[in-house]
Amino acid sequence: MNEVSFHNFRVSAAQAIANAHLQSAIDGATLKFRNGRRAMLADLPDVEAMRDHFKAMRSATLAHLTDYLEQFECNARAAGAQVHWARDAAEAQQIVIGIARQHGAQLAVKAKSMTTEEIHLNAALAEAGITSVETDLGEWIVQLAAEAPAHIVVPALHKTRQQVAELFSREVGKPLSADDIPTLTAEARRALREKFLAAQIGISGANLGVAETGSIVLVTNEGNGRMVSSVPPVHVAVMGIEKLCPTWDDAAVWLELLARSSTGQPLSVYTTVLTGPARPDDPDGPRELHIVLYDGGRSRLIGTSYEEVLQCIRCGACLNHCPVYQEAGGHAYGHAYSGPIGAVLVPLLLGLEQYEALPHASSLCGACLEVCPARIDLPRMLLDLRAEEVTHGIIAPPEQAIEKSAAWLLRHRRLFNLLTDLGRVFQRPLVRHGGLWLPRRLNPAQERQLPSLAPRSFHDLWEELAAEEAAPAPVARRRLPSRRTTVTLAGLSLLPLALLWRLLRRKGGKRR
Amino acid sequence: MNTAREDILNALRGRVRRSESPPAPWQSRQHFDDPIARFADTLTSLYGEVIRATNADDALNRLGNVLTNLGATRVAVNDEPPLAGVDLAARWPDITWHIVGRTEGDLKSFCADADAGVTGAIAALAETGSIVVSSGPGRSRLVSLLPPVHIALVPVSCLTTDLLTWAAARAGEWPANVVAITGPSRTADIEQTTALGMHGPKRVIAILYGE
Numbered sequence: 154m155n156e157v158s159f160h161n162f163r164v165s166a167a168q169a170i171a172n173a174h175l176q177s178a179i180d181g182a183t184l185k186f187r188n189g190r191r192a193m194l195a196d197l198p199d200v201e202a203m204r205d206h207f208k209a210m211r212s213a214t215l216a217h218l219t220d221y222l223e224q225f226e227c228n229a230r231a232a233g234a235q236v237h238w239a240r241d242a243a244e245a246q247q248i249v250i251g252i253a254r255q256h257g258a259q260l261a262v263k264a265k266s267m268t269t270e271e272i273h274l275n276a277a278l279a280e281a282g283i284t285s286v287e288t289d290l291g292e293w294i295v296q297l298a299a300e301a302p303a304h305i306v307v308p309a310l311h312k313t314r315q316q317v318a319e320l321f322s323r324e325v326g327k328p329l330s331a332d333d334i335p336t337l338t339a340e341a342r343r344a345l346r347e348k349f350l351a352a353q354i355g356i357s358g359a360n361l362g363v364a365e366t367g368s369i370v371l372v373t374n375e376g377n378g379r380m381v382s383s384v385p386p387v388h389v390a391v392m393g394i395e396k397l398c399p400t401w402d403d404a405a406v407w408l409e410l411l412a413r414s415s416t417g418q419p420l421s422v423y424t425t426v427l428t429g430p431a432r433p434d435d436p437d438g439p440r441e442l443h444i445v446l447y448d449g450g451r452s453r454l455i456g457t458s459y460e461e462v463l464q465c466i467r468c469g470a471c472l473n474h475c476p477v478y479q480e481a482g483g484h485a486y487g488h489a490y491s492g493p494i495g496a497v498l499v500p501l502l503l504g505l506e507q508y509e510a511l512p513h514a515s516s517l518c519g520a521c522l523e524v525c526p527a528r529i530d531l532p533r534m535l536l537d538l539r540a541e542e543v544t545h546g547i548i549a550p551p552e553q554a555i556e557k558s559a560a561w562l563l564r565h566r567r568l569f570n571l572l573t574d575l576g577r578v579f580q581r582p583l584v585r586h587g588g589l590w591l592p593r594r595l596n597p598a599q600e601r602q603l604p605s606l607a608p609r610s611f612h613d614l615w616e617e618l619a620a621e622e623a624a625p626a627p628v629a630r631r632r633l634p635s636r637r638t639t640v641t642l643a644g645l646s647l648l649p650l651a652l653l654w655r656l657l658r659r660k661g662g663k664r665r
Numbered sequence: 666m667n668t669a670r671e672d673i674l675n676a677l678r679g680r681v682r683r684s685e686s687p688p689a690p691w692q693s694r695q696h697f698d699d700p701i702a703r704f705a706d707t708l709t710s711l712y713g714e715v716i717r718a719t720n721a722d723d724a725l726n727r728l729g730n731v732l733t734n735l736g737a738t739r740v741a742v743n744d745e746p747p748l749a750g751v752d753l754a755a756r757w758p759d760i761t762w763h764i765v766g767r768t769e770g771d772l773k774s775f776c777a778d779a780d781a782g783v784t785g786a787i788a789a790l791a792e793t794g795s796i797v798v799s800s801g802p803g804r805s806r807l808v809s810l811l812p813p814v815h816i817a818l819v820p821v822s823c824l825t826t827d828l829l830t831w832a833a834a835r836a837g838e839w840p841a842n843v844v845a846i847t848g849p850s851r852t853a854d855i856e857q858t859t860a861l862g863m864h865g866p867k868r869v870i871a872i873l874y875g876e
């Protein structure tokens with residue numbers, strides 16, 4: 154199955170670009186986060202050194218992940234938590250369903266969690282006859298609309314207040330006005346409060362785990378993380394195995410950077426540290442705490458050139474700074490992890506073949522690397538993934554053949570000249586205002602043009618200039634182009650043809 | 666067949682890099698000439714409220730004023746300093762109190778429709794304007810979570826620079842539940858418009874007492 158082919162990506166990106174509300178929502182939210190991040194990081198002393206430190210800590214943790222996982226497990230158990238291990242999504246789902254069944258749970262309340270999105274937990278619970286209600290306001294909106302999150306921090310970014318009012322009205326069974334956002338929020342509070350009080354099980358992810366104490370940390374602004382871990386009698390947290398840090402010193406650095414990088418807050422409203430279930434003399438809290446350590450393809454990446462991607466703390470800064478995300482929106486990425494981190498992580502966890510377009514969803518401007526609290530080199534990995542598409546034959550044979558012939562052609566000057574001369578003639582019907590416009594079928598949004606072949610080639614002009622220069626008494630000396638420059642320039646002028654071919658090929662949609 | 670645990674750990678074991686050691690703990694810290702002002706300014710800028718009291722007794726007076734202004738009739742309270750041992754019912758006879766661990770009846774349903782919850786604090790963080798509360802005997806998680814208003818009585822003696830300093834200085838076992846609360850519950854999930862009191866309290870009032 155090809156989840157995000159080039160064609161799919163282009164079509165949904167074009168839809169996002171045509172959606173004026175979405176564009177202004179993305180612009181507004183990402184601008185707010187960018188400004189907030191800048192101001193909040195500036196408030197920390199030595200923040201650049203702190204980021205270096207953080208990266209070194211994340212890297213060293215992954216280098217010794219077995220030790221920390223075992224230490225975490227041992228300490229979490231000592232605190233009374235039950236620790237489970239899941240190799241893949243199906244195993245993780247079964248563990249959660251098993252715990253729910255054991256307690257006869259029919260209603261689960263869920264805090265916002267990317268890891269549970271990743272394992273499609275809601276769908277699995279529904280199939281097992283267990284209703285699972287998302288309680289983060291944005292996630293709930295997206296759940297009511299039966300859609301996917303549009304941003305890893307603000308899932309319902311794409312919804313207008315009118316759409317939200319409609320969804321809520323249907324849910325609470327009375328008409329609600331879209332004019333008053335606080336009232337809509339209050340209605341959601343009331344509806345979700347009932348669920349919290351009725352649910353037999355609370356489900357969450359975990360922003361991080363601390364090996365030295367076996368604690369997990371949940372970070373939320375609304376309080377859904379606190380609710381699911383305080384109100385129902387059982388709490389299950391699903392945590393990726395990479396989300397560990399050794400000590401509380403490390404956890405504090407992590408938390409100092411997380412909310413600042415994410416939403417531009419000094420700390421999120423609620424930073425909840427959970428160490429085991431409620432103690433016997435606690436007046437309330439869950440009797441059981443289950444922690445599911447989830448691999449899902451992560452262990453495979455340790456020790457490879459992609460290991461760095463596991464240093465991610467899901468802050469969303471790379472999305473907020475990415476020019477491609479800002480135009481294409483989250484849904485084009487075809488997965489809950491969108492933006493630059495999604496473009497690298499999703500193909501690595503779920504398969505490059507299925508997500509072939511994602512490594513190309515980048516201008517390689519490097520903004521993601523610049524803002525990432527862990528300085529994860531996403532641009533390098535995007536390039537590595539593109540290279541893998543070639544070496545592993547994920548790029549289809551015809552394209553490989555074309556690229557090889559192009560390379561060959563560039564070494565054969567005269568043939569190249571002949572072909573570009575032909576191109577000058579045959580491009581004519583497609584040239585408008587100096588640009589080469591591909592037909593709508595190939596260029597759905599009609600937002601791009603290719604440079605047309607110039608009436609005369611640079612090579613021609615150069616020869617003429619060189620001839621002039623050879624004439625007596627030159628005014629200024631011009632340097633002759635090296636052979637390498639010539640080849641490079643020729644290569645550049647061939648690019649439009651290569652792109653044209655690429656588009657033609659993608660148009661076909663499926664192949665193999 | 667291997668268990669999932671063995672499979673995951675075995676896959677990782679071959680890839681451990683013994684040569685890479687963790688960095689030394691992060692040392693750099695903020696410095697505030699006036700940590701109280703920083704705490705108050707930050708919490709206020711995050712929609713919280715701060716009331717200054719001279720001592721524990723003054724703090725109780727101020728608590729009384731806040732409750733009167735709220736028109737509170739049902740108040741849940743954690744049995745922890747500086748409230749432990751205070752005869753609340755005698756002092757504020759018009760209010761129905763639920764003292765955690767002492768009052769009979771269901772704490773959860775009381776909190777769910779109380780007018781306010783009152784707690785102490787185990788720490789406060791100047792840098793981020795955070796109030797740290799914890800679970801334990803007499804310390805409910807719900808008192809600071811379910812009612813629409815959370816009032817925390819915070820001694821200045823527990824004010825620390827920041828999370829880094831506090832985490833480094835903290836000793837002993839962790840309680841089951843520790844929360845750093847930085848302002849009232851909020852959301853901006855509908856059209857980026859801030860709304861307070863999504864799941865937790867709409868108002869967070871810190872009564873900071875002592876020198």
Ligand code: SF4
Pocket residue numbers: 464465466467468469470471472494521524525526527528529
């Ligand atoms: S890759 Fe970096 S910037 Fe992007 S979400 Fe992860 S930690 Fe944040």
